Amino acid sequence: MRKLGIILCLLLITILVFGKEIIFWTAPNPLQEKFWRPLVEEWNANNPDIQIKWSPIPASGSSEEAILTSIAAGNSPDICTNIFSGFAAQLIEADQLVPLDTLPGYAELIASRKMESVIEGWKFGGHDYVFPIYSNPMMFWWRKDLLEELGYTRAPRTYSEVYEISKKYSVKNEKYGALIVLGRNWWDRWFDFINYYYAASGGKSYIDVEKGRATFNDDAGKAVARFIDTMFRNDWTAVDLGNFPFYYGVVLGGIKGPWDLNWAKEQFPDIYHNIFIAPPPVPDDYPVDKPVHVFADTKGLVMFKSCKYKEEAWKFIKWVFSNIENDLKWMEYTNMPPARGDLTTNPVFTDYMEQNPHFKAIAEYVPFAIPPALTTVTVDIQDAMTQYLIEPIMYGKKSPEKALKETVSRIRRILF
């Protein structure tokens, strides 16, 4: 007993004198907390000299708000997850982040996770400042049971097919073909217009960050705008559709993230088993054999320059992400695809994919999922998209072509 006490005291003194503490924040999400807690505990037990002080991002209006407040107050974390590209761009521009590609063993870690193509969309000034953790391809969910009643055995692929099923299914003020526009908030544009644009253009970015201009007033953009316009003009879609329109059969389909899988399984188990998960619809002339690109709702991990023990923090990051079993655990807990390029090919994931076909359908699109443009004015750009493109089309105030032209010119002014 006495011996144990001495050992514990010595350990405590060692930690106090030589120990290094790294503050680590993760997304304030119970499923993600469930993933991180045991991992941090395991690390701390095995590394008394490098202790991770883990906590979810403090409660606030948003993660960004909490992180900004902490930076302004001079007590930012050393490493933090839940960083989206626009916020990362702001942090990089303010010289707050460590370029991770300068740390030892970075290239090896990326290669071992087959993340070369995933990381491409995150480059800023030739460096990698963000380590993507998950990449959620935003897919179109269709009601398999209702489509079968209409005589279809697969999800619609093209705009014309969406028109066809919408015409058959829609009943004025009651039922609609699909939920095409998600809402009026700036972030909704990621999931509607930008997602359709990635699909129609073969994955082309909607903003040319280097030239400082919007690129979507092209054939693909026009096709998308016309698609949205056609759906609204024919009353095949609407916004403000009340509670869970997809699950109550008010719409046949709509864009959803993988986080809805767990929820649907619990709340609407019958419907969960009656879903087609497909990429967003594409223009009619889009080649059948060409992959469809989708928008990636992706969040990553960053290291702040204020971190005193960068190498130690990096050691912890490498320890977590070099163990493939952790990716499997992440999938099981969160049902979100880890940002890896080998999700569908690595045998470690095979069993999970087979047991979860919906997850598999989503994971297959991770290599084709593109994050948003890395710009510091994300909110302004997407506000302009809402005000000058989506809303005028929704309410039939402008032709799709005119709305596109005006939006692109407004965005040019924002980026100027």
Add this chain to the structure above:
Amino acid sequence: MKTLKRRENIKGWSISSVYLVYTAIFWGYPFVWLFILALSKWNFLTPRRFIWFNNFIKLFMDDDFWRVVINTFNFMLYFIPMVLILSMLFALALTKVKYFKTFFMLSFLVAYVSSGVAYSIIFSKLFAVNGPLNKLTYSLFGVTIPWFSQPQLAILSIAMMVTWKFIGYYGLILYSGLVAIPKALYEAAELDGATRWIKFWKITLPLLNPSLVMVLVLCISLTFGIFTEPFLITGGGPMKRTYTFQMMIYTNAFQKLNPGYASALAIVTALISFGCVILTRKLIEREVSYS
């Protein structure tokens, strides 16, 4: 004598010092910081630098600012008459109610104390394109109403929701004004042959002036502070017609990371709001005497 005065002085200062320190920390410091921010360019991350009045100049050239000004006055045009008339009717009805008066008062106050977030969500479902209200109008008249998708109707819908919330609260203020009017005045008017309308226009309304002015001032301040309902239901749309001062402040400060610009806007918002209050008082406020 001098010692007593000094002792009283010390006692006074020590009692009020708690409040003074509290005010200095929670009011004075943020107030000074607001002005410093309004004159600065800052993004929370990089060092702050003074740009003096540039935020204010930029503000007056910002289309969004003018849109918000128009929206605010547009909202007032719907909200103030609606809430005034309905809370007045509620107050008048309360004066006639003999039984369960407290129950009625509490029933209306429930709306006032209910969470803005909760009732915004309920209303958004109620007014949805395929919501119960539209289903009813469609089955009765074959039409649906674009509550949140037609710009003017969206403002009206939000004004209706806010009116619902505040009828009870404003109604009680007016009710207390009504019961303070001496009964003798009505009896004298009746003896002179005054009709119910004449009594209302010549006695009730003029003597209710202090309560009415108070309600009006509260309505104006509320209009400049509205946030939850448009933020949750319309997101400021359609076509930015329900975008409010508070939403613009929030968006600029925390989403566009421009707290300096947001502070300048907060100051201008406060000034416009005070201006409206002063103007209203000058135009409507009257000296009231029951004698």
